Each structure stands twice: as structure tokens, then as C-alpha cells.
Amino acid sequence: MTQPLLQFNDKGIYCAAGDFYIDPWRPVDRAVITHAHSDHAYWGHKHYLAHSLSREVLYYRLGEISLETLDYEQETLINGVKVSFYPAGHIIGSAQVRVEYKGEVWVASGDYKLEDDGLSTPFVPVKCHTFISECTFGMPIYKWQPQQKIYDDMNQWWKSNAAEGRTTFIAGYSLGKAQRILQGLDLSIGKVYLHGVIANTNEALERNGIHLPEAQRVTPELVRESARGGLVICPPSAVGSIWMRRFPAVSFGYCSGWMSIRGAKKRRAADRGFVLSDHADWEGLITAIKATECESVCLTHGSTASFSRYLREQGFDAYEANTQYGLEEEENNETILEEKG
Amino acid sequence: MKDFAKLFADLDETNKTNEKIRILKAYFMYVPDADKINTLALFTGRKPKRQINSTLVKTWAMELSKIPVWLFEESYQVVGDLGETIALLLPEPEGSQDKSLTEWIAEINNLASLKEEERKLWLVSSWAVMDRQERFVFNKILTGSFRVGVSQSLIVKALADISGLDASVLTHRIMGNWDPLHFSFHDLMQEQDASDDISRPYPFCLAYPIQETSTQVKSAEEMELALGNPEAWQAEWKWDGIRAQAIYRDKEIFIWSRGEDLVTDKFPELHRFMMDLPDGTVLDGEAICFSGECPLPFNVLQTRIGRKNLTKKILTESPMAFIAYDCLEYQGDDIRSMPLKYRRSILEKLHAESPHQDIFRLSAIVGFSNWKDLYALRLQSRENVAEGFMLKRIESVYQTGRKRGDWWKWKVDPLSVDAVMIYAQKGHGRRADLYSDYTFAVWDGDKLVPFAKAYSGLTDKEMSQVDQYVKRNTLEKFGPVRTVKPGLVFEIGFEGINQSSRHKSGVSLRFPRILRWRHDKKIEDADHIEVLRALLG
Ligand SMILES: [Zn+2]
Ligand SMILES: [Zn+2]
Numbered sequence A: 001m002t003q004p005l006l007q008f009n010d011k012g013i014y015c016a017a018g019d020f021y022i023d024p025w026r027p028v029d030r031a032v033i034t035h036a037h038s039d040h041a042y043w044g045h046k047h048y049l050a051h052s053l054s055r056e057v058l059y060y061r062l063g064e065i066s067l068e069t070l071d072y073e074q075e076t077l078i079n080g081v082k083v084s085f086y087p088a089g090h091i092i093g094s095a096q097v098r099v100e101y102k103g104e105v106w107v108a109s110g111d112y113k114l115e116d117d118g119l120s121t122p123f124v125p126v127k128c129h130t131f132i133s134e135c136t137f138g139m140p141i142y143k144w145q146p147q148q149k150i151y152d153d154m155n156q157w158w159k160s161n162a163a164e165g166r167t168t169f170i171a172g173y174s175l176g177k178a179q180r181i182l183q184g185l186d187l188s189i190g191k192v193y194l195h196g197v198i199a200n201t202n203e204a205l206e207r208n209g210i211h212l213p214e215a216q217r218v219t220p221e222l223v224r225e226s227a228r229g230g231l232v233i234c235p236p237s238a239v240g241s242i243w244m245r246r247f248p249a250v251s252f253g254y255c256s257g258w259m260s261i262r263g264a265k266k267r268r269a270a271d272r273g274f275v276l277s278d279h280a281d282w283e284g285l286i287t288a289i290k291a292t293e294c295e296s297v298c299l300t301h302g303s304t305a306s307f308s309r310y311l312r313e314q315g316f317d318a319y320e321a322n323t324q325y326g327l328e329e330e331e332n333n334e335t336i337l338e339e340k341g
Numbered sequence B: 001m002k003d004f005a006k007l008f009a010d011l012d013e014t015n016k017t018n019e020k021i022r023i024l025k026a027y028f029m030y031v032p033d034a035d036k037i038n039t040l041a042l043f044t045g046r047k048p049k050r051q052i053n054s055t056l057v058k059t060w061a062m063e064l065s066k067i068p069v070w071l072f073e074e075s076y077q078v079v080g081d082l083g084e085t086i087a088l089l090l091p092e093p094e095g096s097q098d099k100s101l102t103e104w105i106a107e108i109n110n111l112a113s114l115k116e117e118e119r120k121l122w123l124v125s126s127w128a129v130m131d132r133q134e135r136f137v138f139n140k141i142l143t144g145s146f147r148v149g150v151s152q153s154l155i156v157k158a159l160a161d162i163s164g165l166d167a168s169v170l171t172h173r174i175m176g177n178w179d180p181l182h183f184s185f186h187d188l189m190q191e192q193d194a195s196d197d198i199s200r201p202y203p204f205c206l207a208y209p210i211q212e213t214s215t216q217v218k219s220a221e222e223m224e225l226a227l228g229n230p231e232a233w234q235a236e237w238k239w240d241g242i243r244a245q246a247i248y249r250d251k252e253i254f255i256w257s258r259g260e261d262l263v264t265d266k267f268p269e270l271h272r273f274m275m276d277l278p279d280g281t282v283l284d285g286e287a288i289c290f291s292g293e294c295p296l297p298f299n300v301l302q303t304r305i306g307r308k309n310l311t312k313k314i315l316t317e318s319p320m321a322f323i324a325y326d327c328l329e330y331q332g333d334d335i336r337s338m339p340l341k342y343r344r345s346i347l348e349k350l351h352a353e354s355p356h357q358d359i360f361r362l363s364a365i366v367g368f369s370n371w372k373d374l375y376a377l378r379l380q381s382r383e384n385v386a387e388g389f390m391l392k393r394i395e396s397v398y399q400t401g402r403k404r405g406d407w408w409k410w411k412v413d414p415l416s417v418d419a420v421m422i423y424a425q426k427g428h429g430r431r432a433d434l435y436s437d438y439t440f441a442v443w444d445g446d447k448l449v450p451f452a453k454a455y456s457g458l459t460d461k462e463m464s465q466v467d468q469y470v471k472r473n474t475l476e477k478f479g480p481v482r483t484v485k486p487g488l489v490f491e492i493g494f495e496g497i498n499q500s501s502r503h504k505s506g507v508s509l510r511f512p513r514i515l516r517w518r519h520d521k522k523i524e525d526a527d528h529i530e531v532l533r534a535l536l537g
Helices: A050-061 A146-162 A177-184 A197-207 A262-268 A282-291 A304-311 A333-340 B002-012 B017-030 B033-043 B054-067 B067-080 B082-088 B101-114 B116-127 B131-140 B152-163 B167-173 B187-188 B220-227 B268-273 B298-306 B312-319 B340-353 B373-378 B459-470 B529-535
Strands: A013-015 A020-022 A030-032 A048-052 A067-070 A075-078 A081-087 A095-101 A104-108 A131-134 A165-169 A191-194 A231-234 A250-255 A270-275 A296-302 A317-320 B235-238 B242-249 B252-257 B281-292 B319-330 B361-363 B385-395 B407-411 B416-426 B435-444 B447-454 B474-478 B480-486 B487-492 B497-501 B505-509 B514-518
Touching: A030 A075, A050 A067, A075 B033, A075 B220, A095 B497, A104 B435, A131 A282, A146 A165, A146 A177, A146 A250, A146 A270, A165 B131, A177 A197, A191 A197, A296 A304, A296 B187, A304 A317, A304 B067, A317 B514, B002 B017, B002 B033, B017 B033, B017 B152, B033 B101, B033 B152, B033 B187, B054 B082, B054 B116, B067 B082, B082 B131, B082 B268, B101 B116, B116 B242, B152 B167, B167 B514, B220 B373, B235 B340, B235 B407, B242 B268, B242 B319, B252 B268, B268 B319, B281 B298, B281 B340, B298 B514, B319 B340, B373 B385, B416 B447, B416 B459, B435 B459, B435 B487, B435 B529, B447 B505, B447 B529, B459 B474, B480 B514, B505 B529
Parallel strands: A020 A030, A030 A048, A048 A067, A104 A131, A131 A296, A165 A231, A165 A250, A191 A231, A250 A270, A296 A317, B319 B361
Antiparallel strands: A013 A020, A075 A081, A081 A095, A095 A104, B235 B385, B242 B252, B242 B281, B281 B319, B385 B407, B416 B435, B416 B480, B416 B487, B435 B447, B474 B480, B487 B514, B497 B505
16 A cells, blocks of 8 residues: 655644655654745754745744745655755745655645736746645635735825825735835835844845845834835734834735735734735646646645535645645744844 | 726725825825715725625636635635635736726616626626726625724715815714715715705714723812812712614604614604604604513623514513704704703703603702712712713703814713624533633724633623634634634623733733623724723823
């Protein structure tokens, strides 16, 4: 009886043939990491393998770890199993992990999106027998608009806030979303400030050779009044904090795929919700899955039950897996780091 | 329709009152008059009649969306709103439209004469030319579920600002039975009132509570200090019924509740006394159940209101009377600007002439020569089946809405607020399978902020009704907690109140409990955070 090449156990996605894990959530000897988000890159493994563009952020977030890196499409052997990375388009350095053993190919997507965001290397479909796909937004109600449209709305809003002497805040995850927001801003409108966590993340990315637009870190010395008319990018955990309330006349927008539902936007009590996501929408997921020409698809993150049922009805061999993914960032390390920033 | 959809989106995207007024004004200045009055109608709950039932709308949307029924249903579960779900699931539009709101509403009204197949064709082709936001707003209008997070007073404020008419005049003019087909924006804006709506009520004058907490009860001296000479005041018991306006004009009667619902049919016992009033009379008072000379507790009335049909049994068990306390119109003249003592004398005359003294009752004036006496009397409120006192300045005019200064309510159990349930959680033990622990919220501007959790106080039957509501109106699940669509109002009593920086509302309550379920109140009628803040003293 042969085992599946990759299987889900209580520690993560396990490859028995190569004796390694992909994105494990409990300490293991050998971890292959799709990307540096905290629900995928946990602390405490003996040895890490990740994409080279994740290097500095991983060091920043996890400290001194034993890390080996690969570029996209570069191959390595782990106990005779071929492992390589392909672009996932999710955040800078995010990768799909391709695993090949005795002619059988599996791909673990990590998180991905299909739109080219201009920062991360665009998603590439990889042919495989089994595709482990995320489906955070695996409901047909999620349909994204092109990012330029969202950037235009964002800048328009910032401009009118600035005209009224308000300080604009945009909340988004510190790794990925924050850099996309920064990239989309029209810097002629005013000055851009970064929450400490985001400034740290950007510095880490710059050490990795990524060039990002200039923005000022919010330090304790910053005269808050001078930020009037400017725009502050902050992580979701900073919303409503004393840190944020010290700024004058705050108007705050929230940036997330969840903002496409009116109720979700209301509950955030945001002045504005911007539907900008680093995950694939419904159509994106289906397109990506078809493009892999896979025989089986295994779903993680979010609406796994509905999405796998739908795929099965469409003739796919689809099933859901229980994982610890999807608790993206928010309540994890951000809050702790915030104290320092 | 584009402008209206944009208005809705813009209002949705700000929490700031001033910003909302600015958006409303810009909209009203820009759109044609017909759209203005249609917007006003929609924003004040005057929806066009529903011509296609939601089930059909849903079925047709499902066909177009090309997804299985179960997935549509699950999407609906996630979104929590049918109109929005449909807007999100329909295929991309094939074109665009530039019909006005008025034209769309006319088309909706025209559906009445169409066959089902024709309606379907109309709906499918309408959706095909709308973008997502237009579809959303359109669906809400079509299915009769249009609601907007803007209070009537904001709209009135915006209209008053652009027209130069007084806000209280406008508040009055937009009350009652009108529809945009027969009442134009021009009519609304006339220097002289142009309405021929004989049912139209006046805006209710509302009282402010005398602020007290259990540790800071107002003494007689403090009352003296705050309100001055007792002779300038009229005290009446505060009745525990339903505030109502009784109108008799042109041989027709109308009874309006405070929530602006026409409830004439709910209280047949009151009809005869109203028909025997002089033509052109409007009374303000309390509809309340009576047994002999004794008012019955509120829950008797509540049971009666809860029933669909007024059976003989109900009519005998909970007979109604009307305790009148003000006269707003006499012989067809609006006398609200006359002082209370004058209006009271008219009221007494009307009462004396009425052959229906058992139904038409006068709210007795409680005599007192100093605040100490009244203070002592107030403690007997419960024996009088009253909630405390109403204090009204004898020289006061009948104000529009809640204005500070002339009318006060001095409740015997002053620590209570009307609040909206927003979260629910399953209970323990006996209630383990019921959503019986609730979180309540009051308004802070246009937002509901949670301020208290309470679980005791409802009967088992009420609890299972609330449980049903929770299950059918869940917006979101967080572990054991469900976010519930705001819809139910409860009166929450408590022992004390403290400042609290840990709570979003800025206050924490001591021993909050549910006093009763206010079926008679809409969520807009719930209290504002200012009421709680004021209690902090
Ligand atoms: Zn991620
Ligand atoms: Zn993830």
C-alpha cells in the first residue's frame, strides 16, 4: 500500500518519502515554507527552506533560524524527493511548492492570487497530479476588481480627506497588503507615514533588494499634528488603539477582501472599505485549479466545505483538509510587535 | 438611479453626521424634484408596494447566477441580505442604464398589470444593465426591504438647510399618509402647507428624562433648584401604555403610534369616542388597557398587540381606553403654539362634553405645592400603575421632537434604557440549547455601540421567540457568539452606572437585566449613548 505523497497530520503537510513538512504549525525538523505570513511560517523548526525573497522577512519575524533558500524553478533534493518553488503571486517571496517523487507531482499552493500586483512575481500554474489549493474566498460572492480601480478610489478618498484637514489611515496586513497600498498611493497628494511594524517589514524587504516608495516611520517624537493631510498605513491591530487616537481628525479605511460584504464593512466601523485582496477570488480559484490539470484537488483555508462540494459537482476529485491556516496575521504576532513599534 | 445608488454608497461610506448631511444636501441640490420626493419617501419608510415576491426574485436570480441552489443559499447565509447576495451573484452587466429613480419606481409600480412571465423578462433585462451597487439598491426597493442608516432628522436637516424652511415644519409635513405620486416636492416646499392629507399626525413632543442614578437620586431640593417654582409646572402620572395621537377630521378617524405606524384598526374601542369629538380635533395621549377604573400593566397590552386577530376573548381580557393629555388641533386649527394651560383647558372642555367618559379619560393633574410632596408621591407610582411623573411647563408650547427644558419624565425606576440586541449566545443548563444571553447596544450617531450583556428577564416563551429570531437573522458567527441583525428592542434596567474605558461605549452597568421586550419600538427608537452618559452625572 503506497502512501500519498503529501498528507495532512497534526503538525502540517507531511511528505513521508522526503521526511519534511510544508508550512507546519508545530515544531518539526525540516520545514518548507511557502511564504512568511505567520500562519504559514511558524517559529521553532530546526531547519527552514524558503524562497530567497522571503529571507530577510523570515529573519526579522523569526529571529536566528537555520534557513536555506531557493529561487523560483530552482530544484533541490530532500531525501530523494524533488522540491522546487513556483511563483504564487500572493506576497513578495511567496511560492507554491512543487514536490515530485517517482513521477508523481504534487503542488502545495500556500496562498495565491492571479492578478499581477506589480510587487510579487506573478502566479504561474504548475501541472500536477494533486493540487493543494487555498480557498479563503471560495464563495461566488467574491469577485475582485482590478487593483488600479481600488487605488484610484483610495487616492480620491485621501485627496478629499486631505482637503478637509483630516489624517487618513489605511489598515492592511503589514506584510503584503501594506506594500501594495504604499505602491498604489499617489505621493503628490501628501506625505505617507508607516506604523513601526510596517516600517520594519519594509526595511527587511529592502535588505532583500526590494525597492519600495519612500515613507516616514511614525516615531514617538513625531509631532502628530504635522501628519494632518497625510496618510498613515497601519496594521489592523492598530485600529482604535491609543496610538491611532493620538493623531488629529482621523478618517480610517480598511483594506481587505472581506470588505466586499456590506455587513463586514459595517462591523469594522470603518469610514471606508477597500476590496483589495492578496488571495484569489472565486473565478481566480477555479481558473487556477483548472490550469494545473490536476486529477485531485485538496482544499485548505476558508470556505473549504462549500468549495469542495461545488468542485465535486463539477466533476473534480476534490476534498477538504483540516489545517491551521487562515488565521492570517491579525491576532498573532502583530499585537506583540506593535508595543515596540 | 445612478445618483441614488451613489447616494446610498456614499452614505454607507461615512460614519460622520456632518458628512452625511453634506452628502444629502449635494444630492438634493442635484437631482430633479421628482427624484427628491421619491428619495424622501424611501428614506421615511414609504416604499413602493411589493409587486414581485422575494421567492420569485430569488429563483430568477439563481437561474441567472448559474450556481447550484445550495451554493446560492450558502452565499446568502454569508452575506445576510438577499438584495446584496443577488447583486453579488448576478453575471456582469451587458450594458448600462440612465433611467432616473422616479422612472424605475414607476416601472416597479407598473408591474401590477403584468403577467409573471413579463415580470421576469422585465427583471432580467433590468438587472442586465445595472452595475453591482445599482442592483443592490434596486433589489432593496423591489423587495420592499429598503432601509437606510440615516435618521429622519438628518434628512430633514439637509432639506431645511437647502430650502430655508423650518425643520419642525418639514418634520410635520413629511408625516402621515402621503405618497410621491400625489405629493410633489413642490407641495412639500410651499410657503403655506399644501397637503390635503387629513390623516397627517403632528410630530410628537418628547420628554427628556430627569437624570438620576441609584446612588445619586435627585432630592427635592435639587428638583427645586433645577426646575424652580412648582407653580410653573404641571405634573401627571407617566402612563405605561402606548403613546398615540388620535385624529378626527372630515368624519374620519386615525390613530398613530409614536413610531409613525397607523394603528387605527388595532384599537376599535377607541373609535366611538373619536367619532363623537368635534370635527378637526387631534389629541395626544396614551392608549392603554383598563379594567374598570384601573389601568392594567403594560404586558397585558403587549400580549394584545402581539396577536394578529383581535378575538372576542382578547377584547374582553384587555379592553382599551385612551388617557388624553394634550390637544394639538381644535376646530381644525393647529394650536401647538398655544401655551399648555390653554391647550389643557380645551382638552378638559372636550372631555367634559364627551359621552364616552369610560374610554376617553383625562390624564389627571397631580396637585403639589412643593417638590417635597411630589417626591413623596412619586414613590407611589407603582400603586398607580404608573412609571413616575411627567412634568410639563404650564406656559410651554407643544414642541417638535425631543427638546430640552419644557417636558421631563421623572421615572420611579429611572435606570433604564431602550436598547437593540446585536449579539446572542447560547445559555447554560436549562437554556443550553437556546440563544438566551444577549448583548445590547444603543445608538452613537448612526452606529450601534454595545454597552451591556443581560440574560434574565424574559419569559420562556419570549426567549424561544428571540431564539428563533437569532437563528433566522444571524449575520456572522464568532465561536459561540452570533452577530444578529438589529431588529429587536428591549428595555434594559440596571442598578448603577460607571465610567469605563474598557468598554466601547465608555460606560459599564451594574446588574443589567431585561425589563421587557418592546415590540412597540423600532430600532430607531432605541436610546442614544448620550442618555447613558448623562446618567454618569
Ligand atoms: Zn498568506
Ligand atoms: Zn494563509
